[in-house]
Amino acid sequence: MYSVVVKPIGPICNLKCEYCFYLEKEELYPDQNHFRMTDETLELFVQQYIASQPGPTVHFAWQGGEPTLLGIDFFKKVIKLQEKYLPSGWQAENAIQTNGTLLDSAWCEFFKEHRFLVGISIDGPAQFHDQYRRDKRGESTHHSVTAGVKLLQKHQVDYNVLCAVNAANVREPKAVYQFFKDLGVQFIQFIPIIEWLDDGQTSSRSVTGSEYGRFLTAIFDEWLLNDLGRISIQLFEECFAIWSGFGGRLCVFSEVCGQALAMEHNGDVYACDHFVDGDYYLGNIHNQELGSLAQSSFIKTFGDNKREKTAKKCQTCPVLFACRGGCPKNRIDGLNYLCEGYRQFFGYIDPFMKLMVELIQMRTPIAVVQKQMQQKYDQVWANPGRNDSCPCRSGKKFKKCCLERFS
Numbered sequence: 001m002y003s004v005v006v007k008p009i010g011p012i013c014n015l016k017c018e019y020c021f022y023l024e025k026e027e028l029y030p031d032q033n034h035f036r037m038t039d040e041t042l043e044l045f046v047q048q049y050i051a052s053q054p055g056p057t058v059h060f061a062w063q064g065g066e067p068t069l070l071g072i073d074f075f076k077k078v079i080k081l082q083e084k085y086l087p088s089g090w091q092a093e094n095a096i097q098t099n100g101t102l103l104d105s106a107w108c109e110f111f112k113e114h115r116f117l118v119g120i121s122i123d124g125p126a127q128f129h130d131q132y133r134r135d136k137r138g139e140s141t142h143h144s145v146t147a148g149v150k151l152l153q154k155h156q157v158d159y160n161v162l163c164a165v166n167a168a169n170v171r172e173p174k175a176v177y178q179f180f181k182d183l184g185v186q187f188i189q190f191i192p193i194i195e196w197l198d199d200g201q202t203s204s205r206s207v208t209g210s211e212y213g214r215f216l217t218a219i220f221d222e223w224l225l226n227d228l229g230r231i232s233i234q235l236f237e238e239c240f241a242i243w244s245g246f247g248g249r250l251c252v253f254s255e256v257c258g259q260a261l262a263m264e265h266n267g268d269v270y271a272c273d274h275f276v277d278g279d280y281y282l283g284n285i286h287n288q289e290l291g292s293l294a295q296s297s298f299i300k301t302f303g304d305n306k307r308e309k310t311a312k313k314c315q316t317c318p319v320l321f322a323c324r325g326g327c328p329k330n331r332i333d334g335l336n337y338l339c340e341g342y343r344q345f346f347g348y349i350d351p352f353m354k355l356m357v358e359l360i361q362m363r364t365p366i367a368v369v370q371k372q373m374q375q376k377y378d379q380v381w382a383n384p385g386r387n388d389s390c391p392c393r394s395g396k397k398f399k400k401c402c403l404e405r406f407s
Contacts, residue, residue, distance in 0.1 A: 001054055002259040002294040005061050005273045006045065008074065010035035010265040013066040015099050015141060018132040019166060019193045019205045022065065025276055028264075036070065037265040039077065044285055045263065046081040052291030055090045058082075062096045063273075068103065072110050079114055095119065097162065099133075100148030101141055108155035118152055118159040119189075120145065124169050124176035131168035132205060146183065153184060160187035160234075167193075167204060170211045173218040181231070189234040190216070194330050194337055202337070210394070213341030217348055217392050218405070224352060224373050229366040239346075242322050243353035244361075252327045258303020261294060269293050271302045274329040311335040319346035347393040352376055381406075 011025040012035045029035070050058050060078070075096075082092040096111075097119040111118055123129040126142040133141055152159045161180060163169075169176050180188055192212045195203035207215070216235065223233055238250050248254040251272075261282070262273040269290065271280040280302070282293045293299070310325035311334035319342060326336035336342065355376055359369045380391050390401035 004261045008037035009065045011065045016136045041267045048290040050085045060094045100145040103148035111157045121162045125179045128169035161185045162189045165192045170207045173215045187232045209338040209340035213344040216345045256303040257306045258299045322346040
């Protein structure tokens with residue numbers, strides 16, 4: 001089963017986030033100054049997408065740019081078209097990713113009525129968020145985004161927070177996590193920012209692999225000791241599924257990819273949201289059925305290459321079963337840019353995940369699981385010497401790694 005990230009307003013946005021990789025996609029359509037999806041294209045997409053899905057639940061994902069710029073009426077059309085084409089007994093589930101600045105009570109009432117899952121982007125406290133997420137006038141957006149979160153909470157809309165981990169916030173994981181807890185957020189995604197420059201280097205806004213690993217490790221410890229069973233962090237849930245033997249559900253940690261397509265406002269379909277360019281163009285739904293594009297030989301080769309083109313050294317890596325080489329967009333000669341962080345983080349959580357899986361499979365009460373996790377944590381971190389290898393699995397001596405955390 002494949003999915004599609006739909007861009008009904010293309011790359012158009014009311015913000016100018018410095019690390020956004022999609023704003024430049026305007027260059028794909030140099031002769032266009034209007035990126036709004038037409039009613040004809042919208043209906044064709046809904047019809048073809050439903051027809052190519054196994055059901056009985058069909059998942060729709062709406063992104064941008066900023067999709068709320070389209071207005072509520074556009075999404076009312078979406079609902080009507082879904083009702084028109086869904087077979088009897090089937091249902092649609094809609095997810096929308098927004099920067100949150102345009103949300104008001106009308107939007108929230110609509111999302112609540114039609115059971116939208118809302119993803120809202122916020123990078124932690126204002127001093128981190130506003131470093132890179134400003135509007136086109138260069139003004140702060142933090143206040144309006146947090147106001148959007150509170151509106152979603154007030155109207156009891158299902159939502160999650162997407163936090164971009166970047167050079168501004170990567171060294172303050174506890175402050176970022178505590179901010180979300182204080183805001184009342186219960187579902188969080190952490191996405192690393194890696195911007196490639198023309199010379200093959202990464203931008204100053206990017207994180208390094210080791211920074212990302214340390215960031216995740218610090219938050220994992222806080223979550224494990226204080227919030228297990230209360231706060232959902234997407235990556236940690238993904239790890240639980242992997243250690244349980246179900247494999248990665250997110251494409252980044254799947255053995256192959258190619259089942260998460262991207263569609264632009266005019267019906268152009270691409271192999272992936274991160275590969276929206278001419279080399280990965282599959283076709284247009286006005287000329288070819290969406291289902292056939294999703295099953296093309298090109299997309300199969302694209303997906304299989306995730307497995308086939310991993311670096312040779314990955315084949316003997318003890319955490320390959322977890323990272324699966326990561327996202328191809330972040331690879332250099334088959335080796336993922338985040339490799340150091342993946343090896344450290346997945347190696348560190350291994351004993352915790354093994355115990356957690358064992359306890360959950362035995363249907364152990366959550367209070368007992370929490371107690372067992374605390375005991376395992378105390379065991380892992382039991383009095384390391386200054387010159388001992390750091391328990392976080394970084395490969396560094398304790399005094400040069402995590403000693404400050406325990407000082």
